[in-house]
Amino acid sequence: MDKNKLTTIIFYFSILLFIIAFNFSDNGSGGWTQQFLPNINGRLISDICFTDSLNGYATGFSNFDPNYFLKTTDSGNNWMIVDSVISWLSQIQFINDSIGFAAGARIFKTTNRGINWIQLPGIVGNEISILNKDTLYVAFDDVFDGGVFRSTDGGNTWVRLFFQFMQNPKKIYMFNSRIGFMTNDTYLKKTTNGGLNWDDNSGGAYTDIYFADSLTGWKSYGNFKKTIDGGATWQSYTFPTVGNSTISGSVRFEVLNYDTIWSVGSSALYGATYRGLMNISTDGGITWGYQQPDTSIRIDYYDFTNFVNIKNGWAYYVFGGIHTTSGGNDTTIFVGLNNSNESIPDDFELYQNYPNPFNPVTTVKYELKKSGIVNLKVFNISGKEIENLINKKQKEGIYEIKFDAGSLSSGVYLYSLFINGQLVNSKKMIILK
Numbered sequence: 244m245d246k247n248k249l250t251t252i253i254f255y256f257s258i259l260l261f262i263i264a265f266n267f268s269d270n271g272s273g274g275w276t277q278q279f280l281p282n283i284n285g286r287l288i289s290d291i292c293f294t295d296s297l298n299g300y301a302t303g304f305s306n307f308d309p310n311y312f313l314k315t316t317d318s319g320n321n322w323m324i325v326d327s328v329i330s331w332l333s334q335i336q337f338i339n340d341s342i343g344f345a346a347g348a349r350i351f352k353t354t355n356r357g358i359n360w361i362q363l364p365g366i367v368g369n370e371i372s373i374l375n376k377d378t379l380y381v382a383f384d385d386v387f388d389g390g391v392f393r394s395t396d397g398g399n400t401w402v403r404l405f406f407q408f409m410q411n412p413k414k415i416y417m418f419n420s421r422i423g424f425m426t427n428d429t430y431l432k433k434t435t436n437g438g439l440n441w442d443d444n445s446g447g448a449y450t451d452i453y454f455a456d457s458l459t460g461w462k463s464y465g466n467f468k469k470t471i472d473g474g475a476t477w478q479s480y481t482f483p484t485v486g487n488s489t490i491s492g493s494v495r496f497e498v499l500n501y502d503t504i505w506s507v508g509s510s511a512l513y514g515a516t517y518r519g520l521m522n523i524s525t526d527g528g529i530t531w532g533y534q535q536p537d538t539s540i541r542i543d544y545y546d547f548t549n550f551v552n553i554k555n556g557w558a559y560y561v562f563g564g565i566h567t568t569s570g571g572n573d574t575t576i577f578v579g580l581n582n583s584n585e586s587i588p589d590d591f592e593l594y595q596n597y598p599n600p601f602n603p604v605t606t607v608k609y610e611l612k613k614s615g616i617v618n619l620k621v622f623n624i625s626g627k628e629i630e631n632l633i634n635k636k637q638k639e640g641i642y643e644i645k646f647d648a649g650s651l652s653s654g655v656y657l658y659s660l661f662i663n664g665q666l667v668n669s670k671k672m673i674i675l676k
Contacts, residue, residue: 274572275536275565278319283311287561289333294340296555300357302345304331314357319566326360338373346371363398369413382415384427391438404438418454428595433474446477451495461528463493465668469528482522482531488512490669495547504528507545507558519545536565593660593668600675603649609660614638618661648674
């Protein structure tokens with residue numbers, strides 16, 4: 244099909260979706276409004292990034308080429324496909340209005356506000372951390388070619404700083420030119436000399452991490468942890484329980500200041516379906532409340548969140564999302580039941596399944612530091628139990644189990660670890676056929 248004709252079709256389709264959104268969206272609990280994405284041929288959105296209250300960018304992943312870059316210039320009410328690449332993508336970041344980077348199977352860069360993206364030479368990676376327009380770090384978990392890489396010329400040339408066979412990282416976060424963290428879902432390592440050396444850290448793996456200064460930081464990996472000593476120790480904090488059917492956890496979060504933090508990853512059962520929650524803390528992550536945005540299309544789960552200031556923010560899942568221009572309207576924050584700052588038990592650990600996404604078999608790993616009756620259950624995104632993988636008493640140790648999803652359709656699923664009947668942790672898995 245002619246590219247201009249395709250662009251025209253997408254443009255008018257976006258207008259149609261905007262009309263639908265305008266007619267059916269509502270300002271429900273928390274002052275959030277519904278937003279929609281255009282049809283991107285079954286690709287799933289994997290990350291969003293806004294540079295101001297109007298301009299935002301999104302990218303996605305798929306095992307099928309191409310994957311797309313999307314842009315909005317009206318706060319996310321309308322999205323347009325602006326470019327495509329032959330690579331799956333998992334992350335997008337901008338350092339100013341014009342310059343941005345995206346990571347996945349390859350690393351890409353834009354210098355014209357996301358309109359065009361070029362592949363950076365000589366580098367492959369899972370995630371990128373950007374200090375400035377010149378200094379970039381990339382993590383790549385390949386067994387032989389992976390490690391930590393640094394560029395000091397905007398991505399034109401790269402030097403490998405770290406390599407460890409079978410233990411290369413998939414995520415990296417640099418707070419400044421000296422201090423940073425990396426993980427591969429089993430460890431947390433810290434550097435204090437720009438990535439030349441890395442030391443083991445006791446905090447455990449992360450899906451998201453952020454430091455406000457060299458001592459104060461937060462990270463999530465289902466549970467939510469905070470440090471006030473640069474990562475020497477980490478304290479866990481819990482989210483509120485909504486009734487008796489809450490899947491609590493943090494996948495991504497956004498720190499607005501030392502007090503206000505938004506987190507996504509939790510769901511609560513309303514009637515027969517799960518609804519995504521926006522967890523919020525106003526005391527630096529110690530105690531948490533929640534909002535349940537009342538949108539016209541019920542969103543079961545939010546994957547990622549982004550704020551440009553304390554009023555303007557977004558939360559999205561793979562097909563669409565929500566937007567606030569009022570800071571979520573903090574007069575509607577609920578504390579739920581059993582809201583406390585007690586630590587999540589360190590006696591049990593549920594790891595991210597691998598591979599993820601997968602087709603059709605994946606491995607789920609968990610660790611017991613004391614014996615207990617173990618249930619490992621798989622749920623669909625609506626909260627219906629699909630399978631109970633483990634139901635027996637087990638001694639302390641590290642366990643792995645294969646999950647065959649050959650009979651299930653593509654989509655997002657949850658797996659949850661219960662010990663002695665108590666929910667310990669839940670994580671997301673994606674079947675992609």
